[in-house]
Amino acid sequence: DLRQQENYFSRETLERLSCKRTDKVWLEEKQSDPETVYLLFSNLCPMVSSSQDDDETAGEAKLCHFRYEAVKDLVEKATTVLVFLGVEKRKKPPSSSSLSSSQMGEVGREPPAWFAISTDEEAAELLKRSREKNCFFPKTPNRDLLKLSEEEAGVVAQARSVLAWHSRYSFCPTCGSSTKPEEGGYKRSCLNSTCRSLQGVHNTCYPRVDPVVIMLVIHPDGNQCLLGRKKIFPVNMFSCLAGFIEPGETIEDAVRREVEEESGVKVGPVQYVSCQPWPMPSNLMIGCLAVALSTDIRVDENEIEEAQWFPRQQVIDSVFRGVQKGLTVPPRQTIAHQLIKHWIGMNSNL
């Protein structure tokens, strides 16, 4: 099963169909297609409706879908950013390449396309456009975006990361000029025709993805793991250590460096387990198990408040019985949770 190690935010519901990003005619047709689904973003959060009648903070959230007619004015606004997210996957997919071919007619209607829209219209005004009840824009993405279904979370991960890039990278880093969105929202080109960024291919024009290592460090005895907490964590919550991969560094070396920086613990072998897109704003969390070579803890107090070795049984209790005295682990939607679960399901001999 390919989904064996599926993490929240990582289900691919849509086919990105990147070959269509440069096809302006196709994209414009899709934009006004009545089957097309639009997601409305305000302040980098999608409009959702809540299953709970009165409480935006509890319950599950569902993405509000809009049709072209309802957002036409927004789509046409010059300040709007539109991102082509892809087309719905067919249940029994014929080869996807047939989509880009002329035999399209033979296999029937194309599946609906999805777009994300980010606009400067007030959130309150945007909410008036919805006919569903209990609609709102989440205020705390770190928490509220964890309430979606697996399918919707995957789409939101893609949309939010790209929109966050547009919102922070609207000027050319090479010359400081304004840039304009292109290719269905996957490129920004400098408006200064003499800019170096227009000669050749440069990453300045493309969305940024920041690779981060996140690791569960196993004690040399195989029966304890190292967890740490930041000051901002809820009481008793401990999680895996994590850090940005630096230029010129491998995943494995980044794991060893970050663990030593943050906890003083030296690490030997590192094993990749699974990864998770984390759209806050656009990280790729690369999850690893790592075996410690030393056990003395000495935290970097700028980043970590406390780090501790936790015995396997205490971790098991916390994961399966919820909040326990002294240790709460992050929720199931985080790769930290999944790494911990992976470890406690494993034999103590790595």
Added chain:
Amino acid sequence: DLRQQENYFSRETLERLSCKRTDKVWLEEKQSDPETVYLLFSNLCPMVSSSQDDDETAGEAKLCHFRYEAVKDLVEKATTVLVFLGVEKRKKPPSSSSLSSSQMGEVGREPPAWFAISTDEEAAELLKRSREKNCFFPKTPNRDLLKLSEEEAGVVAQARSVLAWHSRYSFCPTCGSSTKPEEGGYKRSCLNSTCRSLQGVHNTCYPRVDPVVIMLVIHPDGNQCLLGRKKIFPVNMFSCLAGFIEPGETIEDAVRREVEEESGVKVGPVQYVSCQPWPMPSNLMIGCLAVALSTDIRVDENEIEEAQWFPRQQVIDSVFRGVQKGLTVPPRQTIAHQLIKHWIGMNSNL
């Protein structure tokens, strides 16, 4: 052995000592320390000396080292970008955390620090500063930077990636203002005091690393692999398919998407093998094996000129006996080469 799957550009010779990046006093002391090693970059390539007397294109290359006295004027120039690379690793390292502590004196002299310098002085003028013979600045980084020792390649990967970021990201992407280098060259801050990028932590201020998937796709029969060639490749050279990981995407899904986009082949299971920093300008190549679910090839002609299934024996001949009729694989310094070698060393049952 931790180096089991070591790739070129990935040896960590220096300890990055990131905790010292914010310690201005320490950094300034190190800058003028007579033990400190400076590497001079021009146009994102380091000054090297060649082992061959007359030929810059053949032979091995060795980094030219400079001492403070020889580059003092450059270090003090306002337009110079200085990157703190780290300190030499001790042979028998005491806990590295002791370096950041006050007991430094007790364990003896600190190991030498390394810096990379990028300046606007003419390459010809810079070359005059060297007392070594056969010095030059490589002109073709993709080829010339593959001639270093493993140790030096790792340092160059780090230095070149960070310097390339400085050269392309000297304006604030959020507001278009100028930015200034900070934290030993690992941060750039916006000079516009009202800029959003100064409120909170934003990736706009930090060096960019672009994660790329590179994969060897194995035929369902286990005895052939899929290789492709770009138009710019030398005759008969074929390599692994590769592509940028997109926002909101996992490593595994990126492998499946890029293989299907570029070759039309559908892929099932994906297995991470190893990774390689590739400083052209700052990619992280994430190497995987992938098992094909279909075999028909249909290349994306924008990117790939040709893709083919190659039988294991032909691949083995090419790797071990060099150039063979019909197939040349990339050189050993590439992760593509290492993935291929990994596969031919494996059993045909994945």
